[in-house]
Amino acid sequence: MKHTSAYFAFDRFPSSKGSAVHIARMADALFAFAGGGLLGVLGGGLPRRQIEDDREILRFDPQIPNLIDRAEAYSAWVADRLAEHVGTLEIVHVRDPWSALPVVTAPGRRYRVVYEVNGLPSIELAHTWPSAAPSALAKIRELERFCLARSDAVVVPSRVIADALRGLDVPEDRIHLVPNGADVVETPDRPADAPGRYLIYVGALQPWQGLDVLLRAFARLADLPDLRLVICASVPARRAKPVRRLAERLGVADRIDWRHTLPHPEVAAWLAHAEASIAPLTGCARNVEQGCAPLKVLESMAAGVPVVASDLPAVRELMAGGEHGRLVPADRPAELARAVRILLEYPAEARAMGVRGREHIRSGLTWTHSLAKLDAVYRTLASGTE
Numbered sequence: 001m002k003h004t005s006a007y008f009a010f011d012r013f014p015s016s017k018g019s020a021v022h023i024a025r026m027a028d029a030l031f032a033f034a035g036g037g038l039l040g041v042l043g044g045g046l047p048r049r050q051i052e053d054d055r056e057i058l059r060f061d062p063q064i065p066n067l068i069d070r071a072e073a074y075s076a077w078v079a080d081r082l083a084e085h086v087g088t089l090e091i092v093h094v095r096d097p098w099s100a101l102p103v104v105t106a107p108g109r110r111y112r113v114v115y116e117v118n119g120l121p122s123i124e125l126a127h128t129w130p131s132a133a134p135s136a137l138a139k140i141r142e143l144e145r146f147c148l149a150r151s152d153a154v155v156v157p158s159r160v161i162a163d164a165l166r167g168l169d170v171p172e173d174r175i176h177l178v179p180n181g182a183d184v185v186e187t188p189d190r191p192a193d194a195p196g197r198y199l200i201y202v203g204a205l206q207p208w209q210g211l212d213v214l215l216r217a218f219a220r221l222a223d224l225p226d227l228r229l230v231i232c233a234s235v236p237a238r239r240a241k242p243v244r245r246l247a248e249r250l251g252v253a254d255r256i257d258w259r260h261t262l263p264h265p266e267v268a269a270w271l272a273h274a275e276a277s278i279a280p281l282t283g284c285a286r287n288v289e290q291g292c293a294p295l296k297v298l299e300s301m302a303a304g305v306p307v308v309a310s311d312l313p314a315v316r317e318l319m320a321g322g323e324h325g326r327l328v329p330a331d332r333p334a335e336l337a338r339a340v341r342i343l344l345e346y347p348a349e350a351r352a353m354g355v356r357g358r359e360h361i362r363s364g365l366t367w368t369h370s371l372a373k374l375d376a377v378y379r380t381l382a383s384g385t386e
Contacts, residue, residue: 005034008099013041016261018295071098100147115151160291181367182302188269200274210280216333279309283330301357324357
């Protein structure tokens with residue numbers, strides 16, 4: 001198959017992570033615009049090649065323990081895939097510097113490049129890879145600058161990330177805000193095994209997610225014996241062991257219901273029937289300086305569930321200042337517990353917050369709204385006006 005478009009991401013796809021939801025939506029938009037294309041992602045237990053209608057999915061699956069070695073091998077793999085289509089490609093969309101490097105440096109490049117920046121590894125890796133040498137992070141920062149400078153358009157999901165890119169000297173007219181989105185659908189049935197009354201956390205378990213803050217806050221709600229915490233983790237149970245140990249030390253383990261790597265529709269059902277959705281993001285550089293655009297906040301509002309979240313610029317951007325839930329200072333378990341308690345004590349206002357959140361999504365933050373903006377970026381590039 002020869003392709004006129006390609007999307008590359010250094011992420012496993014599909015998976016239960018929010019990034020996989022984002023990849024699926026963005027790739028769908030690209031292939032709808034281009035009439036099909038090539039999707040290059042990470043594998044691991046998934047087929048190396050699939051054909052689905054007008055798209056070809058290829059997966060890089062070597063199991064290379066060292067992150068940098070794996071990223072370099074993946075970049076070489078992307079270069080080889082590009083070489084097969086360099087004569088026909090018109091637009092290539094990338095999601096990270098490991099994908100971008102071979103794309104922006106490919107010999108004979110005639111296609112336009114869209115670089116989608118949801119995060120900056122030069123900042124994130126300081127949290128996920130604490131032993132990383134400053135010199136290594138500096139090299140990654142230079143790689144990011146190099147690739148951004150050679151991309152035709154840069155897509156970001158939040159204004160905070162856009163500000164971070166301006167600090168990397170990305171020209172203002174090259175940055176395009178394409179927010180994350182969520183679908184507003186009919187309320188799904190309540191999960192059969194759902195407890196009567198519960199809070200919910202959805203997502204991964206990296207330190208910057210603040211799950212330790214949530215557990216400490218939940219320990220302060222011990223006087224509400226009927227209240228449980230449901231954790232829909234996007235990672236397997238073995239990777240939750242440190243969090244489970246903390247829950248045991250805090251004395252809350254027997255009040256937590258764990259659900260691991262659920263399909264997205266099942267997560268939506270758990271969300272829809274929660275008392276509140278908690279997004280306790282920490283006030284670290286990854287969330288404040290780089291910025292983020294947590295899908296869990298958007299999907300909670302779309303489900304009509306009030307959100308209790310850290311008061312960070314990127315979260316305020318999504319929640320319109322807190323009309324759809326409560327914003328609390330980051331890294332403050334006592335403040336988080338107090339906000340949850342107040343929400344539970346005023347159920348009518350909590351329901352009103354959920355309704356307002358749902359309408360906020362419906363009015364401008366659905367995937368239909370977001371992907372229309374991405375389609376406009378593609379059309380501008382195709383017309384040669386950027």
